[in-house]
Amino acid sequence: MTESKFHGRIFRFGDDINTDYIISAKHKSLILDHQQLAxxxxxxxxxxxxxxxxxxDILAAGENFGCGSxxxxxxxxxxxxxxxxxxxxxxxxxxYRNAINIGLPLVICNTxxxxxxxxxxxxxxxxYVQMDGCQERIAxxxxxxxxxxxxxxxxxxxxxxxxxxxxxxxx
Amino acid sequence: MSxxxxxxxxxxxxxxxxxxxxxxxxxxxxxAVDLMFCHDGNRPLGAQVFDSYGVEKVCDxxxxxxxxxxxxxxxxxxxxxxxxxxHAFAQRQGTLIYERGDGSCHQIIPExxxxxxxxxxxxxxxxxxxxxxxxxxxxxxxxxxxxxxxITGQLWFLVPETIKVVLNGALPSGVYAKDVxxxxxxxxxxxxxNYQSIEFTGPGIDRLGVGQRMTITNMVIELGxxxxxxxxxxKLRQWLCGRVDGDYQPVFADADAAYCRTIEITLNxxxxxxxxPHQVDHVTPVAGAKGxxxxxxxxxxxxxxxxxxxxxxxxxxxxxxxxxxxxLIVAPASRSIYLEAMEQGLLRVFIEAGAVIAIPGCSxxxxxxxxxxxxxGEAVITTANRNFKGRLGNPNAxxxxxxxxxxxxxxxxxxxxxxxxxx
Numbered sequence: 125m126t127e128s129k130f131h132g133r134i135f136r137f138g139d140d141i142n143t144d145y146i147i148s149a150k151h152k153s154l155i156l157d158h159q160q161l162a163x164x165x166x167x168x169x170x171x172x173x174x175x176x177x178x179x180x181d182i183l184a185a186g187e188n189f190g191c192g193s194x195x196x197x198x199x200x201x202x203x204x205x206x207x208x209x210x211x212x213x214x215x216x217x218x219x220y221r222n223a224i225n226i227g228l229p230l231v232i233c234n235t236x237x238x239x240x241x242x243x244x245x246x247x248x249x250x251x252y253v254q255m256d257g258c259q260e261r262i263a264x265x266x267x268x269x270x271x272x273x274x275x276x277x278x279x280x281x282x283x284x285x286x287x288x289x290x291x292x293x294x295x
Numbered sequence: 296m297s298x299x300x301x302x303x304x305x306x307x308x309x310x311x312x313x314x315x316x317x318x319x320x321x322x323x324x325x326x327a328v329d330l331m332f333c334h335d336g337n338r339p340l341g342a343q344v345f346d347s348y349g350v351e352k353v354c355d356x357x358x359x360x361x362x363x364x365x366x367x368x369x370x371x372x373x374x375x376x377x378x379x380x381x382h383a384f385a386q387r388q389g390t391l392i393y394e395r396g397d398g399s400c401h402q403i404i405p406e407x408x409x410x411x412x413x414x415x416x417x418x419x420x421x422x423x424x425x426x427x428x429x430x431x432x433x434x435x436x437x438x439x440x441x442x443x444x445x446i447t448g449q450l451w452f453l454v455p456e457t458i459k460v461v462l463n464g465a466l467p468s469g470v471y472a473k474d475v476x477x478x479x480x481x482x483x484x485x486x487x488x489n490y491q492s493i494e495f496t497g498p499g500i501d502r503l504g505v506g507q508r509m510t511i512t513n514m515v516i517e518l519g520x521x522x523x524x525x526x527x528x529x530k531l532r533q534w535l536c537g538r539v540d541g542d543y544q545p546v547f548a549d550a551d552a553a554y555c556r557t558i559e560i561t562l563n564x565x566x567x568x569x570x571x572p573h574q575v576d577h578v579t580p581v582a583g584a585k586g587x588x589x590x591x592x593x594x595x596x597x598x599x600x601x602x603x604x605x606x607x608x609x610x611x612x613x614x615x616x617x618x619x620x621x622x623l624i625v626a627p628a629s630r631s632i633y634l635e636a637m638e639q640g641l642l643r644v645f646i647e648a649g650a651v652i653a654i655p656g657c658s659x660x661x662x663x664x665x666x667x668x669x670x671x672g673e674a675v676i677t678t679a680n681r682n683f684k685g686r687l688g689n690p691n692a693x694x695x696x697x698x699x700x701x702x703x704x705x706x707x708x709x710x711x712x713x714x715x716x717x718x
Binding site: 139140142144145148149150152153154155156158161167168169187188191192193194195196197214216217218221222225226268269270279280281284289290291293 | 323336337338339347348349350365366370371373374376377419420421423435436437438439440443446447451453485486489490516519521574661662663664665668681683684685686688690
C-alpha cells in the first residue's frame with residue numbers, strides 16, 4: 125500500500141529535469157547497488173544533494189520532470205534517497221509510469237508558489253496539496269483509473285499479484 | 296452502444312486492433328504487445344525484474360529480445376556481470392540475444408526483420424520511438440512495464456492524442472533529416488508533445504529514405520512524444536522486402552481523424568540546425584553557433600549511424616585531415632553497417648582523416664559506454680540525440696547536436712561550421 129497522506133520539506137527544481145540529471149548513466153556502469161547509486165542523485169546539477177535530504181522530503185519541480193531516458197533507475201534512486209513524493213506541473217511520460225510502477229507517488233499540480241524549504245502536505249485521497257502557513261489548498265490532477273489501482277496496491281508487482289499473473293510469494 | 300463514425304489516427308487504429316476496443320485518444324486500453332526488447336543499460340535489467348517476479352517462463356520466447364549495446368566494450372566489472380546475467384537469461388528462456396558489437400537495438404531490431412508495420416513494440420529505451428519509421432507503434436517503457444509485458448504479453452496504454460506534422464517541399468542541399476527534427480524540437484520544445492503521438496506526412500517525407508525517417512522518429516522523445524509514426528509507402532515496402540515476410544497490414548490515418556494540432560513545415564527554406572548545450576530544444580540555425588571551438592566530434596549512434604549518414608560524412612572528409620587536437624569518433628549503428636562501410640571504402644576515408652572507429656552500439660553516446668568522455672570545459676559536436684549536461688560522462692563539458700555533415704565539417708576546422716561551405 126502507498127501512503128495517501130504525508131508531509132515533508134520541499135526541495136525546489138526547475139523545468140525539464142531529465143533522467144540523466146536525476147542519475148547519470150556513467151554511474152550505472154559502475155554501481156549496481158541502488159542505495160549506493162542514490163548517493164549520486166542530481167549530482168551533476170546539484171552536487172551534494174543526497175546529503176541535504178533528511179527522509180520524507182518532497183521534490184517540487186516545474187514542467188516535464190523526468191524527461192529523457194526510460195531508466196527506471198531514476199525513480200528508484202529518488203525513492204531510495206528517502207524522497208516521499210515528487211510534485212510537478214507535468215512529468216515525462218516514461219518516468220511517470222516508472223515511478224507509479226515502483227510505488228513512488230507523483231503529484232501533478234501547480235507548483236509555482238512552492239519554495240525551497242517550505243513544508244508541504246500532500247493528501248492523495250482528498251486530492252490536494254497545501255503549503256504550511258497557507259490557507260489555500262491546491263488541487264491535484266486525479267490519477268487515471270489504471271494508475272489509481274497500481275498506486276493503491278503500491279506498485280506494478282503488487283498489481284500483477286492481485287491480478288493473478290504473479291505468485292504472491294517471491295523473494 | 297452506438298457506433299461512432301469519427302475517423303482514427305494511426306495510433307488509434309493500432310491501439311484498437313491490439314485491444315479489441317474501439318479506442319480513441321484519452322481511452323485507456325490493454326493491448327497485445329508484438330515485440331518487446333531490453334538492453335544492458337538498464338539497472339536493474341529487464342531480465343532481473345522478470346526473475347524477481349517469480350515467474351518461470353516469458354509469455355512467448357519469440358517476442359522477447361535482449362540487446363547488448365549500451366556498453367559494448369564492457370568497460371567495467373559491473374557491466375560484465377550484467378552481460379553474463381543477460382546470457383544466462385537468454386539460454387534459460389530460449390530468447391534471442393544480440394551481442395557486443397552487433398549494434399544499437401534501434402538499428403539492429405528493424406534491420407534484422409523483427410519489426411512490421413501495424414505492430415505494437417515496447418522496449419526499455421526511450422528511443423524505441425525510432426521504430427515508428429516503419430509505420431508501427433513503438434514506445435519506450437521502464438523495466439517494470441517490460442517485465443509485466445514479458446509475463447502477460449500485453450500492457451495498458453493511455454491512447455495518445457496526435458499531432459500531425461506535414462513536411463512540404465524538399466530539403467535543400469546540405470540540410471538533412473536531422474536538421475528537420477532539431478528544427479521541430481526548437482519549434483515546439485522539450486515538452487511540446489508530451490504524452491502525444493506525432494504523425495508525419497507530406498511530400499517532404501515521401502522523399503526521405505527509411506533511414507532518414509528513422510533519424511526523425513528517433514528524436515520525437517526529445518519533444519516528449521510517446522511515439523512518432525511515419526506513413527507506409529513504396530519506399531518502406533521495398534525496405535521491408537527481404538527483411539520480413541509480406542504478412543503485415545500497413546496502417547493509414549482516416550481522412551477525418553482528429554488531431555490536437557497540425558504543424559506545417561516547408562523544407563525548402565530550412566538551414567542546418569544546431570542544438571546548443573544543455574537542452575535538445577535549445578536550437579539555433581548553424582549561424583548562431585558558427586565558429587564555436589570544439590575538441591570532440593562524434594558521428595554515429597542510433598540517430599545518425601546508418602549508411603546514408605556515413606556516406607554524407609565521408610563525402611566531406613574524403614582526402615582531408617581533421618584539425619590537429621580534435622578527436623573524431625565514428626560509430627556505425629550496427630555490425631552490418633560497419634561491414635558495408637568497410638566494403639564501400641568509407642572506413643578508410645574516416646581512418647585516413649584521423650578518426651577512431653568505435654564499436655557499433657551506444658559507443659560515445661551514453662556516458663555508460665565510457666567511450667569518448669570529454670574533459671572539463673571541452674566542447675563536443677555529435678550526431679547523437681541528447682546534449683544534457685553530463686550526458687557523455689562529464690558534467691563540465693558542452694555538447695552540441697547536429698547532422699553528420701555539420702559534425703564532419705566541424706571536425707576539419709575544430710570549430711562549428713556551416714557544412715554547405717564544405718560541399
